[in-house]
Amino acid sequence: MNGSLTAIDYVVLGVYLAVTLAIGLRVARGMHTGREYFLAGRSLPWWAVGFSLVATDIGGTDIVGVGGAAYSHGMAVANFEWIGCVPAMLLAAFIFVPVFYRAGVYTIPEYMERRFHAGVRVALAACWLIFMACNLGIMLYASGVMMHGIFGWDPRWCVLITAFLVGFYTLAGGMAAVVYTDVLQCVVMIGGCLLVTVFGLVELGGLDGLTERLEAREAAAHVDLLLPVDTPTPFPWPGVFFGLALVLGPAYWIGNQAIVQRSLGARSEREATASYVSGAVLKNVIPLVVAVPGLVAFALYPDLEKGDAAFPELVSRLMPAGLRGLFFAAFIAALMSSVDSYLNAAAAIVSKDFYARFWRKETTDQALLAVGRTATFGLLVWAVGFALVLERLEGGGIYAVFQTLMAFFQGPALALLITGLLWPRANGTGAMTGFLGGVLCAVGLFTLSSETVSKALGWEPLFRIADPFLYFSVWAFLTALVLMVVVSLATAPAPEEKTRGLVFRRRGGAGKEGEPA
C-alpha cells in the first residue's frame, strides 16, 4: 500500500504529540488528592467538558468501525451519532447530571449505593469495570489494525507506543489532563477526518458525483438513515428507534462512567449541564467526518474485502504527503481521547467502588491519589495484554464486539437509572432483582441467537439480522424495568434517606448546589 509517511508527516505528528504531552504534564502539576485526580477538583469549564464528551465518544474504534459500517451498510450507521446521542445528551443534561452533581458522587455505582444498596453498587461497578477493561484492549487493538493498514507498521509496536503515550499523561494528570488534552484531540480529530471527507468528495466530483456513483452501483439506499425491518444490515428501524434511541443511547450518555465523570468535574452544576448541551450541538457534525468517508470509499472502491479498510484506503490513496500526518494525528487523537477517559474512569471505579469502599474505608483523599495512579497503571498493562491477544486472534468486527459487550448490561443499567432517579418508590431489592434479571435476559438472548446454539438445538435463529445487539438491549431493558417495578411494589418502600436529594424533582426554583434535588 502506498501509505508511507514523509518527513513533513512525522513533523505534524510529532508536534501534535508534543503539544498533547505538554498539556498533560502542565495540568499534572499540583496534583495532591484523589478528588483532583478523578474530578479535577471540580474546576473544569463547560466548553472543555463539552469537547471532551465528544472526543471521548469518538475513539479509534469509531473512525475505523463507523467508517467501515458506512462502507458496508450505508449511512444508517450515522444514527449512532445522531438519534442515538443528541436526545439522550439533552435528557442527561437537564434531568440526570444535575442530580448526580448535587449528590457529590465520584461514580455512578457510588450513586447506586446511596440510592439503593451496596449490592447494586458492586454489580454495576463490576459490569462497568469488565466492559471498560475489555474496551480499552479493543481500542488499542483498533489502533494497531489502522496503523498496520496504512503504514504497514507492526501492530504490536503500535499498541505499546500508544499505551505508553496515553498512560504517561493520564497517570500524571488524571481527569484534568484527560479533559484538556481531549479539547486538542477533538479539534485535531474533526479537522483530520474532515480533510479525508473533503478529499474524497473532491475525487468524486462533489455530492452529485457521490450520488451518481451510488446510483450507478444500484446502492442509492446506502444514503438512507431509516432502513426497513427486513434489511440485511444490523440497523433496521425498530432496532435503531427502540434499541438505540430509547435504550442504548440514553444508557450510554446517562450511565457511562467514562462519559458522566467529566461532567461531575465541572465548575458548577450549570456548567455540567452546559457541557452536555454544547456536546449535543457538536455531535451533529460527527457523522459528516466519520460516516461519510465510508460512503465515499464505497463509491470509489467498492471491492474492498472488509469495511474496516475503508478509511485506510482513502487515506493511503487520496491524501497527499504531509496531510497524511495530520490524519494520522487525528486517528491517534481519537484513540487517545477515548483510552485516557476509559483509563481514568475504570481507575475511579477500582479506587472508589472497590478499594475505598471495601478494603480501606478510612483511605484519605491523599492516599486515593496513589491508589488511582496504581489502578491506572494496572489497567494499562491489562489493556495492552488484551489488545495483543486480540491481535493474535485476528479479532475482526471491532464495532460489533464493542456494541455487543455494552448491550449485555446497558439496558438493565438504564432501568436502574430511570427507576432510581424518577421513581422514589423503587427500592434496593427491586433494583437488584431487575438488574440481574435484565443482564441474564441479554446474555440468554445472545446465547440463544448464536449460530452454534441455534444449530445444536435445531432452531431457527431468534433474530434475523446480523449482530442483533440493538434488539436484545431492548428486551433486557424491559425485563429489568418490569422486574424492578413489580418487586419494588411487592416489598417495603425505600426509606427516606435513600431518596432525599437523590431523585429528580422538576424545580420551580432551583436548589443551591449541595441541596437536595
Add this chain to the structure above:
Amino acid sequence: MTPLHWIGEALRGVLMEIPMPVVRGLFVGLLAALLVWVLTLPKEATRPRESEGGVVRAWEDLRWWAALALLIQLAIYLVW
C-alpha cells in the same frame, strides 16, 4: 418454533406493516416532543442565576442551544 420465536414473529409481522413514512414520523415526532419539552423547561434549570452575573443574555439560556441541536436533528430526519 418456541414461544420466543412465536413472539418474535408476531412482533416482526406488526412492525413490517408500518409504512416507512410513518416510521419517519415516529423519529421526527420523538425529536419534536423533546423540542417542546426543552422549550418549556423552567428558566431556573436553563439560565444562570442572577447572582452569578447580573443581566442574563439570551445566548446564556441553555434552552436555545438545546433547541438548536434538536432543530438540526429534525432537519436531518425530515430530509434524509
